[in-house]
Every structure is written in C-alpha cells, then in structure tokens.
Amino acid sequence: MVPTVKIRLDNRMLTGAIVGGIAVAIGVLAMPRQKLPHVGDHWHARYLVVICGKPVPDLPSTVGPIHTQGDGLIHVEPKTSAEAGQRANLGRFFASADRIAFPTGQAYRDGDRCPDGTTGRIRLLVNGRPHRAFERYVPADGDTIVVQFGP
Numbered sequence: 001m002v003p004t005v006k007i008r009l010d011n012r013m014l015t016g017a018i019v020g021g022i023a024v025a026i027g028v029l030a031m032p033r034q035k036l037p038h039v040g041d042h043w044h045a046r047y048l049v050v051i052c053g054k055p056v057p058d059l060p061s062t063v064g065p066i067h068t069q070g071d072g073l074i075h076v077e078p079k080t081s082a083e084a085g086q087r088a089n090l091g092r093f094f095a096s097a098d099r100i101a102f103p104t105g106q107a108y109r110d111g112d113r114c115p116d117g118t119t120g121r122i123r124l125l126v127n128g129r130p131h132r133a134f135e136r137y138v139p140a141d142g143d144t145i146v147v148q149f150g151p
Helices: 002-030 090-095
Strands: 043-051 073-076 121-126 144-150
Touching: none
Parallel strands: 043 144
Antiparallel strands: 043 073, 121 144
C-alpha cells in the first residue's frame, strides 16, 4: 500500500508541476510587450522635467536619432539599425544634448537638497507609473515621460 500512495503523490506533484508550468507560460505570453522602434519609424513621446516641484522649460533643440525640437516632445527617429530597438533609449536622448542646463545651471543628484531643505531624489514616471530603467527606457509612441527631482 505504501508504494501506491507514493505513486499517487508523485502523480499529483507531476500534475501540479505541469499545470503550474502551463500557467507561467500563459502568463509570460500574455504579458504586453513594448514595441521597439525600427529604422524609419517616427515616434513622439511628451516629456516634462520637474525640479523640486517646479516644471522646467522645455529643453532646447537637440540633434540625433532621439532628439527634441524644443517642443516638449522626444522624437524617436532611428535612421540605422544601430539607433533602433533597445538603443533608442532615454540615455541616448539625454546624451544628444551636449549640455542640459536647468534655469539655475544646477545639476541634481539623489540626496541633494531642494531650496526648502528637503532631500530629493531622481525619479522617472512613464504614463504616471514609476519606472526604474531610467537610461535604458525606450520611449513608446504616445508616452508621457516625467523626470522628477524632489522629495
């Protein structure tokens, strides 16, 4: 009788593992995947920079495959495969400006203080949700991107 119980237990474990594996596979396949930009695409993502609770004026025009025209939009326009896909990211956008000057000329890092004395940190919000992959984030057409420094 003991071998029969062991066989049933093994069958239950095997069945559970199969059902669990299928559930994980369905979950992975059902997850929405971000479409990445291809050569020839022309996407727009609205952006806003907020420092210590105050919006900063739009960045001046920049050049490159991921740029702004001083209009509050990130233009994603890869012209080669080296500029497309995961390489069309915010890191490339901010690098396209040889300098990004805030009105005071101040650079901000996590732990710096706002004028009111509160400790600030840099955050990225994409469509209202926090996002961790700051420089690696690839803007999607229609995104709203907010870069914040503040409490």
